[in-house]
Amino acid sequence: MNGQELTQVNRTLAVTGTFQPQAMLADADGDQIPDDYDAYPNDATRASKICFPITCSESDLITMAYEDLYPLEGDGDLNDYVTWGRSEEDVNAKGKIVKLRTYYQHVAKGTLLVHTFRLRFGAAATGAGLVRKVTGFTNVVTQTNATFSANDLKNGISVYNENSSQTSQSANNTNSITFKPGKKAALELTFNTPVARAEIGHAPYDPYIVLVNTAPLNLNFTETETHLPGKNSSILQILTSGSYPFSIVVPGIWHWQVETLDIRLSVKTGYLEYAAWVDSGGISFRDWYTKVTKTSAVYNNLPATGTLAGFINVIKNKYFILGVLLVLAVSLGVGFALKKRLSATVA
Numbered sequence: 001m002n003g004q005e006l007t008q009v010n011r012t013l014a015v016t017g018t019f020q021p022q023a024m025l026a027d028a029d030g031d032q033i034p035d036d037y038d039a040y041p042n043d044a045t046r047a048s049k050i051c052f053p054i055t056c057s058e059s060d061l062i063t064m065a066y067e068d069l070y071p072l073e074g075d076g077d078l079n080d081y082v083t084w085g086r087s088e089e090d091v092n093a094k095g096k097i098v099k100l101r102t103y104y105q106h107v108a109k110g111t112l113l114v115h116t117f118r119l120r121f122g123a124a125a126t127g128a129g130l131v132r133k134v135t136g137f138t139n140v141v142t143q144t145n146a147t148f149s150a151n152d153l154k155n156g157i158s159v160y161n162e163n164s165s166q167t168s169q170s171a172n173n174t175n176s177i178t179f180k181p182g183k184k185a186a187l188e189l190t191f192n193t194p195v196a197r198a199e200i201g202h203a204p205y206d207p208y209i210v211l212v213n214t215a216p217l218n219l220n221f222t223e224t225e226t227h228l229p230g231k232n233s234s235i236l237q238i239l240t241s242g243s244y245p246f247s248i249v250v251p252g253i254w255h256w257q258v259e260t261l262d263i264r265l266s267v268k269t270g271y272l273e274y275a276a277w278v279d280s281g282g283i284s285f286r287d288w289y290t291k292v293t294k295t296s297a298v299y300n301n302l303p304a305t306g307t308l309a310g311f312i313n314v315i316k317n318k319y320f321i322l323g324v325l326l327v328l329a330v331s332l333g334v335g336f337a338l339k340k341r342l343s344a345t346v347a
Contacts, residue, residue: 031093040090046098050089052203053251058103061086063254066209066247068113069219070226076262078248079110079173079299080209081164083117087203096194102205104159106182108299110173110259114213115164119187120206120231123199124153128189134160135184137169148189156208159185163212172299173259179301204249206231244278250289255298270297 025034028041035041039049054060061084068080083104090099102119127149134142148157160167160183170180208227214220229245244264261268264275273288292298 033093045092046090047093048091050091052087052089056088058086061253062204063107063250063252063256064204064207064228064247065108065250065254065256066226068111068115068209068211068224068226070224070246072219075260076244076264077110077173077257077260078263079108079256079259080113081106081115081117082108082110082172082256083207084253085204085207087205089203092194094194096196097200098191098194100189100191100200102159102187102207103184104207105184106160106164106167107179108172108256109164109168109182110171113211113217115209115211116162117159117164117167117207117209118156119159120156120208121153121200122206122231123201124150124195125199126150126192126195128153128191130157130190131188132159132161133186134162135186137183156206159187159207164209171259172301173256175258175296175300177301179299179303201231204228253302254289255292255300255302257297258299261297268297270294 025036026041027034027038029038029044031038031044031047033047038047040046049056051060053062064083064085065078066081067074067076067078074080083106085102085104087103088101089097092098104117106117127147130146130148132144132146134144136142144161146157162183166183167185168182170177170182172179206227208225208231211224211226226246228247228249255270257263257270261270263269263271264278266272266275269275270292271288272293273285273291277285277288
């Protein structure tokens, strides 16, 4: 028989052993995210948690520091309103944010003026329910609930429902003052419908202060807002190669300037590289905030025990990359910057 006469070949294969099909990965809530990878395996509305700045630890914080006289220059010490903060987001299987939690603690008020502290989501397309818990000076927790429309979120909501004189128990702006932390605020927003990233932006979102009372300085304006750089394009923006920001975000527990010592001036600053960092447009000296060059110029009475001390010790390594990104973003963001020279200056 040759190959041209071959029309069919029959073969029989035998496999020994027992066949066991691969088990399906468990998915208790049916959201198509396996339980092993699901932060909320029994909740189909949530699948993952995103924390800022790095982890969900209560000691994983950023420091936000503000000057409060925008558009006037002020004294440049960046301690008029200082707060620690962090945030968490619950995200569904489609990548949209379902819940958002932000945590703040007011830690310095280096001014006689009074502010409110607010949080804004400038592109919000849906409303949200809010649970606000404020921890007072004696650790008593006060809870309030509220409902906000999309327009409310766009215009900004109150973090504390109190002003800065009520949320701080010490100025914490000179080294003769023992550190006394202010009130804590925990906000949980549950959106009416899950929101896309573009609607709320990236953490820390848009936390800002509103100047309520300028009477101690005999100024003729109130309700002036100071935002983080790049967070509110509806207000006058000043950004030149020689400008300074009205506010900064620094990773970790940052030692802010003591009262009236201008962070920009070499004879007064505790951070000599700060001005050079600003002048470079954020390209050089990106870790300036880790290098205290004059200890007497910065507030040194922050607690140095327990988890806080451990957190401070790792700022220079674990948080170095994040710090570069955060501080660089603040300097390059199109936002509220403080010119070296303004015609109207208030000391």
